Amino acid sequence: MSEDLIIPDSENKKVNLNRFTSVVFGCKTNQSESDSIIRELESAGFKLVDFKENPDFAIINTCTVTSISDKKARQMIRRIKLQNPEAIIITTGCFVDFNRHFLKEIGVDYVFSNGQKGEISNLIKKIYGYNLANSDTQPNLKLTGKHTREFIKIQDGCEQKCSYCIVPYVRKKYKSEPPLKIVSEINQSTENGLEEIVLTGIHIGKYGADFKNKDVYAANDIKLPVLDLSALIELIINKTNVKRIRLSSIEINEITDKLLNLIKNNQMIARHLHIPLQSGSDRILEYMKRPYNACFFFEKINKIKTVIPDITLTSDIIVGFPGESDEDFNDTLNAAQKIHFSKIHVFKYSPRKYTPAALMSDQVREDIKNERSLKLRKLAAKLREEYIVSNNEKILRVAVERINHAGNLVSGMAENYIKVYFPLNTNAEVIKTGQLVYVKTESVYLEGLYGNLVDI
Ligand code: SF4
16 A cells, blocks of 8 residues: 655655554653654655554554553554554564563564664664665655644653653653754754644653763853853754743652742743642652652742742652551642642552662552552542632643644643643634644633633
């Protein structure tokens, strides 16, 4: 089922180019990496199709953060293999390193660890006879069209080694992207009409930690005596026209005064921080090897709320960590209530092979984990509802995500991470996906708010 396309090589000869599918699981970093592969392949003439449309090859970018992630990776690889027995199957991502045996057994053709992801598009080009020596080494900067906010990967790796987490073993050492590469990706993103970007990475608070010679990275007229996350954001503000910058997850101890003041003084930085709490119990935080205790967390949250009163705070929490007693769990419930997170991702602890927590003797029973997960989810839903209601009858700045012409309905994500809907009406010509618009909210709608466009 190949189509005739033109390969842009030196001879410009016409050959069959093939159709591929890309499936991605897990974090925004994975998504950003899959987007880069898609961009490179599309620029070489390959065509992206759904995995149900008989692709000629499939790239499956996996996650291994929980046992459910592993299950999803296994299921998807099996499914694609079964539905497309002739297709070349390429797997990558965090699942592959510790599951080589399974991948070999099931007949996956190529396995790329995270550090080798950048080589995937070249391998495919080679397989299809693309002349790499004459190929354009510039990355294709066209957008994938899959998102209305671009995920910009600024960093990879984590060296923190929380006792439950497998990520440091599969993502390895800190590796920051050069600032000017980031600036150029953002500029391309805004040229393509996306007005919000999300700075993403495995541990973004460590941006720049691995730069040895800062001058190497501070090119042209840009002087960066300290190259950290705040300096990078300042650079983005000065060197791009992006209208909204959102940060992905950041550790509480890496939120500096400089970063808080930057957010306070620049309306273009979304007033939203996703800060993993993981547990409200000092004992459990210590077992988890998290770099803070509950008191430090509360004090820092108070400071954040004082500096930026309209900040939105969301979090990740793990329930059922080994040794977690009822009292520890109650500390977590109380902490979530006290901070009033507007959204909480609740994870049930699942032992990850090779991590210290998997070997801890006092594992929590599955039924207790389920019970605690349900309780925390209920609290999270209540806090979320209260937060949504408290944002009714306000003017919110919304990044347009979907335009439903037939249903006369537009939806998008507000700065504070609430889904907002509004009617298309006469603005059909002017509204575009990726654009930032102002909406005056009028009522609670689905799991978000409904309102009307306003001119500011
Ligand atoms: S900071 Fe901890 S939880 Fe986050 S990726 Fe690193 S080790 Fe895992």
